[in-house]
Amino acid sequence: MTVRMEPAFDTRAFRHALGHFPTGVCVVTARVDGAPVGMTVNSFNSLSLDPPLVLFSVATGAASLPLWRRAEGYAVNVLAENQKDMSDRFARSGVNKWEGTTYAEGLFGAPALPGVAAVLECAAWATHAAGDHVLFIAEVRRFRTASGRRPLVFSKGRYAKLHETEFTASLWPLDIHY
Ligand SMILES: Cc1cc2nc3c(=O)[nH]c(=O)nc-3n(C[C@H](O)[C@H](O)[C@H](O)COP(=O)(O)O)c2cc1C
Secondary structure (H helix, E strand, C coil): CCCCCCCCCCHHHHHHHHCCCCEECEEEEEEECCEEEEEEECCCEEEECCCCEEEEEEECCCCCHHHHHHCCEEEEEECECCCHHHHHHHCCCCCCCCCCCCCEECHHHCEECCCCCEEEEEEEEEEEEECCEEEEEEEEEEEEECCCCCECEEECCEEECCCHHHHCCCCCCCHHHC
């Protein structure tokens, strides 16, 4: 009898493949028990226009996960291309990410960071366990954009910038999409 073994799933190759999808970089913040919470995420995405929903996911191993679960709302700070340092700062674990950071207090007390390309202030809407991450769905209550600021990009495990030609006339949204 021949037993056919499925090849083991190659997680490294999977990560590598996912890296071919470029994303922006956000620092998601909240206020829990009076203290600011923040972490760098590139899992942010738009989800629904009506109601206005967005999403991000937090690793089950993240130290701050219990705090995110308790937050009533979040601010999604979309980083500008000159904010790599901000991204690195909020991607560090076990340190005081807030030391020397100035911010304004948004809805639910969530910190709105200076110099960002956009900030979306959201109310917690739903969470779903999803493998080794927890999916957070949030309802956008208000937002601001700084159209002059270009977004920071993350692609293939590195920070990147959009090329100059990407800033010509906007092609989106096209009529056919709605
Ligand atoms: C560009 C970038 C994107 C990241 N995206 C995510 C993400 O979407 N979800 C996540 O759980 N961690 C993400 N991380 C890692 C977290 O920022 C990092 O684990 C952070 O230390 C978690 O904060 P904590 O230790 O205070 O919980 C990302 C890191 C970088 C540099």
